Amino acid sequence: MPAGAPGRAPGASAGALSGLTAAVLRSPDRAGTTVAELAARGARAVVCPLIDFELPADTAALDDSLRRFLAGGHRWIVLTSVTTVRVLQQRCRALGLELAVPAGTRLAVVGDATARAAADAGWHVDFLPASDHSAEGLVAGWPEASPSAEPPTSSQRRERTVYLPQADLAAPTLEEGLRSRGWDTEAVVAYRTVDAPADPARRVAGGAEPEAGSAAEPAVEPAAERGGRRGAEILAPAELAARLEAGRIDAVLLSSPSIARRFAALAPAPPASVALVAIGRSTAAELQRLGLAPAATASLPTPAGLAEAWATALAAPAAPPPPAPST
Numbered sequence: 001m002p003a004g005a006p007g008r009a010p011g012a013s014a015g016a017l018s019g020l021t022a023a024v025l026r027s028p029d030r031a032g033t034t035v036a037e038l039a040a041r042g043a044r045a046v047v048c049p050l051i052d053f054e055l056p057a058d059t060a061a062l063d064d065s066l067r068r069f070l071a072g073g074h075r076w077i078v079l080t081s082v083t084t085v086r087v088l089q090q091r092c093r094a095l096g097l098e099l100a101v102p103a104g105t106r107l108a109v110v111g112d113a114t115a116r117a118a119a120d121a122g123w124h125v126d127f128l129p130a131s132d133h134s135a136e137g138l139v140a141g142w143p144e145a146s147p148s149a150e151p152p153t154s155s156q157r158r159e160r161t162v163y164l165p166q167a168d169l170a171a172p173t174l175e176e177g178l179r180s181r182g183w184d185t186e187a188v189v190a191y192r193t194v195d196a197p198a199d200p201a202r203r204v205a206g207g208a209e210p211e212a213g214s215a216a217e218p219a220v221e222p223a224a225e226r227g228g229r230r231g232a233e234i235l236a237p238a239e240l241a242a243r244l245e246a247g248r249i250d251a252v253l254l255s256s257p258s259i260a261r262r263f264a265a266l267a268p269a270p271p272a273s274v275a276l277v278a279i280g281r282s283t284a285a286e287l288q289r290l291g292l293a294p295a296a297t298a299s300l301p302t303p304a305g306l307a308e309a310w311a312t313a314l315a316a317p318a319a320p321p322p323p324a325p326s327t
Contacts, residue, residue: 016311018042020250022277023243025050025259027196028234030082034253034303035232041307045232046249048240050262052198053083053191056168059091065163065188066091072102074163074186078138078174080110083204084165085117087190090205110138111301133301134280139177165190169258171282193258196237237266244270251275251295253306257286264290277310 020043024031027049035045056062066088069077079085092099099121101107106126109115111133115125129137162178164187175185191204198204235243243249244267252274254260260283268291270276275295278284284297296313298305 015042016314017307020044021046021248022251022253022310023048023235023240023249024232024253025263026255027052028232031232034306037303037307041311043307046235046240046243047232048235048237049196050237050266051193051256051258052196053087053167053204054194054198054202055087055090055191055204056189057202062087062165062188062190063091063095065165065186066095067097068186069105069163070097070100070102072104074105074161076106076108076144076162076183077101078108078110078162078164079114079118080135080138080164080166080170080174082113082117083167084190085114085121086204088165089121108138108142110134113302134282135171135173135177138174139181142178142181160184161186164188168192195262241266244274247271247273249274251277251310253277253279253310254283254287255279255301255306257283259283260286260290260292264292275310275313277306277313279306 017038018041022038022043022045024034024038024045024047026034026047028047031045031047035047038045068074088099091097101123107118107123108127109118109125110129112128115128118125127138127141127143129141131137132140160182161184164175164185166174166187166189168189168191170187175187178185240249244252250273252263252270254263254276256279260278264287270292276287276292278287278294278297279301280298284294287294296309298309
């Protein structure tokens with residue numbers, strides 16, 4: 001079964017999520033596979049976008065770097081999100097350029113969804129970490145030996161350069177890790193992470209864009225438009241906060257550190273009955289930094305991984321109560 005495809009993962013408890021409700025904190029155009037995965041396990045979903053993505057107010061630096069990339073100015077390009085793929089497509093359309101990986105340039109991606117986005121764009125993926133789909137995993141498994149420590153000549157520079165279009169909130173892990181291995185990097189802010197909704201004039205095109213297709217998660221339709229069948233309710237943040245307080249949400253699925261921060265601002269003290277499920281270590285660490293305890297962390301950063309982590313957390317034995325004080 002492809003990563004992220006609906007269906008029960010091996011070892012999942014049959015019906016463990018049946019009748020429960022999870023909040024999926026993504027935009028409707030990126031939540032379809034997660035909603036379907038939950039439905040396959042008998043759970044309901046509500047969708048509440050907390051963050052969105054915008055192009056930089058000034059795209060000059062991004063556009064200049066993109067032209068250098070298209071001219072063959074880099075040995076590697078690294079894509080760390082589906083959003084990055086969409087940004088490059090969007091800017092090429094705006095500039096009247098054809099987006100293609102130049103001959104001799106190799107492509108690395110961080111995870112399966114980004115690999116699918118690249119494949120849908122017609123690009124060949126040269127490197128995807130085998131298991132650790134993170135910046136650390138990219139650096140640790142980097143497939144080429146470090147270049148010579150000698151300063152490159154102008155003709156060698158391309159062989160040493162890695163192009164890193166990324167989010168404004170990207171940690172320096174990838175850039176610093178590659179530099180420590182002897183590679184030059186060209187990092188550029190490709191998009192900004194903002195509270196939803198983004199400015200329509202600068203919003204990064206979502207799943208409705210034909211080039212993106214089903215590369216990430218397909219769009220989810222409001223339940224009302226599908227008679228309640230396989231759709232999902234789409235909530236505003238205030239509605240989500242009210243349902244959490246009323247005990248109508250059993251789990252919250254968090255798919256990035258920035259979503260964790262926005263959630264903590266919305267619900268700084270969610271009920272203890274709500275399971276907070278992180279998509280990976282960095283999201284779990286951010287929850288802990290914010291004073292929120294993750295109930296589970298997905299072993300794979302996919303919709304199936306999130307659902308399985310939630311099911312596993314439910315199956316775990318409850319912690320015993322503290323001993324009564326002696327009298």
